[in-house]
Amino acid sequence: MERLFVAAAFHGSKYCWMDGEVVETKEALVSAMEPIHLGIFEGIKAYAEGDVLGRGRLNIFQWKPHVDRLWRSAAICGLKIPYTKNDLLEATRKTSNANGFETNIYIQPRIWPKAEAPEDVHVVIPAWTFETILGEENPRFSRQRRFIISSWRLIASDALPPQSKTWANYANSALAMREAARLHYDGAIFLDNRGFISEGTGACIMMARREKIITPPVSASILESVTRETLLRILPEDLGIPVEVRDVTRMELYASDEAFLCGTGWEITPITSVDDIPLGEEYPGSITKGVAKYYAEVLAGKVEKHTKLLTSVP
Numbered sequence: 001m002e003r004l005f006v007a008a009a010f011h012g013s014k015y016c017w018m019d020g021e022v023v024e025t026k027e028a029l030v031s032a033m034e035p036i037h038l039g040i041f042e043g044i045k046a047y048a049e050g051d052v053l054g055r056g057r058l059n060i061f062q063w064k065p066h067v068d069r070l071w072r073s074a075a076i077c078g079l080k081i082p083y084t085k086n087d088l089l090e091a092t093r094k095t096s097n098a099n100g101f102e103t104n105i106y107i108q109p110r111i112w113p114k115a116e117a118p119e120d121v122h123v124v125i126p127a128w129t130f131e132t133i134l135g136e137e138n139p140r141f142s143r144q145r146r147f148i149i150s151s152w153r154l155i156a157s158d159a160l161p162p163q164s165k166t167w168a169n170y171a172n173s174a175l176a177m178r179e180a181a182r183l184h185y186d187g188a189i190f191l192d193n194r195g196f197i198s199e200g201t202g203a204c205i206m207m208a209r210r211e212k213i214i215t216p217p218v219s220a221s222i223l224e225s226v227t228r229e230t231l232l233r234i235l236p237e238d239l240g241i242p243v244e245v246r247d248v249t250r251m252e253l254y255a256s257d258e259a260f261l262c263g264t265g266w267e268i269t270p271i272t273s274v275d276d277i278p279l280g281e282e283y284p285g286s287i288t289k290g291v292a293k294y295y296a297e298v299l300a301g302k303v304e305k306h307t308k309l310l311t312s313v314p
Ligand code: PMP
Pocket: 043, 199, 201, 202, 203, 204, 222, 223, 224, 225, 226, 227, 228, 262, 263, 264, 265
């Protein structure tokens, strides 16, 4: 069988963990005949302690909910992971150490059935560095971002499982992003199959209206986002911002004062306009800025009561 080089998407990561050992990424080879449609993955980030824009000791944010979701994704797709959750934490540490990472990393465990033994799976953990948009005075945060409502609906949960990070789901996001790019916009928001606001492409959406944060429920075909769950807890408790989880119409998004995407990849990303309708009068809005500032402090381990959300990499 032909061998395929799978390192293309690893963004400079020299080593990854594959099926039990750390290997050079260019040696992480699989057959071109692998059954990829039932592959699952997880997206996790580790940030520099003290300052999310800094270097030094790294901490994984919310390891447990991420790895629990990986196990749920596997169960939904009928895949059995032949390791413990702790094995994968150790594997992640080994990968990071082998690469000598000293600044923020994105960790993406990938699991899919083996071509030659579909009841068995490959488990690969690549990790690579990324540039955060968070952090004091980071100019990337306040860049203008014009979004559209996608003409693609979010996959309905009776067609594909939106609550599982199954690669097949991400064709949905890719189509919406391509549509936005083709129309010269920066991003897309999905409606669910009932016509209510669902989520962004790989991120949940929160909007601020009359000093409250409103976000769609899990039943709007969203992924149960670790970031969203974290914010739903800390916004009211720590920042005194009331939150409402309920269906949101497209009109209400247009009428919001502020909106932002939240997720591991997108972090807290402010949205300037939707379908060319500007959201609110100030950009980024004061609630979005306050949430992003506090969230960056939590990620950097500066908020004592939330340091338990962090797991050290070394
Ligand atoms: N929705 C989808 C479809 C996603 O892929 C992600 C990224 N995992 C999110 C929302 C945000 O989830 P999280 O905060 O757990 O990264």
